[in-house]
Amino acid sequence: MGAHAIDELLRYAPDKILHIYTVRSKQSDLLTACEKKRIPITYVSADQLTKMAGSDSHQSFLAHIKPRHYFDVSEFVEQAEETSFVLMLDQIFDPQNFGALIRSAECFGASAVAWSKNRGADLTPSAAKTSCGASELIPLIRISNLATAVDQFKDAGYEIVAALLDDKATSAYKFTYAPKTVLIMGSEGEGIQPLLRKKADRAIYLPMAGKIQSLNVAQAASALLALKVCMENRKR
């Protein structure tokens, strides 16, 4: 749902849109673009749209999209390139944070986002909206058990990095990632579950210059992903 999310999808993956539902009877750029791509449009009442979206934040636009393909870990690692970076989310319960994290991952060129619907938010229309359509553009790994998934990634040669404040954690301004990496981020309140922390090969943290020691997880992810690119540029 959401005009901006649908607009991005229309631009980069129009084939994924099967049908548009909207309350507008007047023309808009979005609808004109849909008509050009021959995507069927159905006009419904605002109440109906809210019911269909399960939220009233639809901004008058809802898209019926092709079923998403969710990778499992073995399928993903088989087709992964030599350089592969997976953002794994643990205990992210807020759908807006969840969507924002997917957006950051897509923008900074991560290979995939992995999460467990048993330990946090799932990909709801609200999360997809906040992701600005990124949820349909980046490979998604939706798993039931994150600990098992971490073991599978390890077996496939991935290094597991946990983002946390810890004595042994390395500053993000000095951290060099392995070519195949899973970066685990947890929520501000809950952090990363102890079992996953134990399984991590290394830990990374974002040094803070101010007094407040933690950013919102989506802002922290943007900073970490930007710094990853910065450090890789430096190596060259």
Add this chain to the structure above:
Amino acid sequence: MGAHAIDELLRYAPDKILHIYTVRSKQSDLLTACEKKRIPITYVSADQLTKMAGSDSHQSFLAHIKPRHYFDVSEFVEQAEETSFVLMLDQIFDPQNFGALIRSAECFGASAVAWSKNRGADLTPSAAKTSCGASELIPLIRISNLATAVDQFKDAGYEIVAALLDDKATSAYKFTYAPKTVLIMGSEGEGIQPLLRKKADRAIYLPMAGKIQSLNVAQAASALLALKVCMENRKR
């Protein structure tokens, strides 16, 4: 308002808290800490608290704080150090984005945040909550006219940098900031007003690896501020 925001303030600037209003009758760590610091606590109904905060997102806690000191530009530049970095916000209308930007600025050690209440959100309880208390910890420059303010900063030796996608913009992965800088960021939808763009000495942009070309402004700010630190470390 908000437990986490008040908690941060209690930790780093308890003197700023004059009074706590809460609906809880049971003890909480936050209230125990307030009692230790001899901050008066008044119990009110949830409805009263919502009315006082002007929002129902208060999480049962509202603090009456000392009046904020708002700098004007001339006062700020007079007391500024030789290295000074001001984040200027233009047309940020969403109070949550506004609060998140203040939080990023504080976390990455910016010298101040500047904005005009005539061209965007103002520092409401909602914005202060999202800032996690950072709004009381970082110097604030609240001005009526941003263009005049930009001229004043220029006269005081600041370089003005606009964050925007522009042919002449420099990649954030290559950008070196002057010791005294004002970085202007605009909203995702509106961007930076043309007059401010014209007044900017240079432009900076955040290259995106994915298909979606823009992050949420608060996420973009985190990335830019982290990259600023990364580039400064590189110079050393």
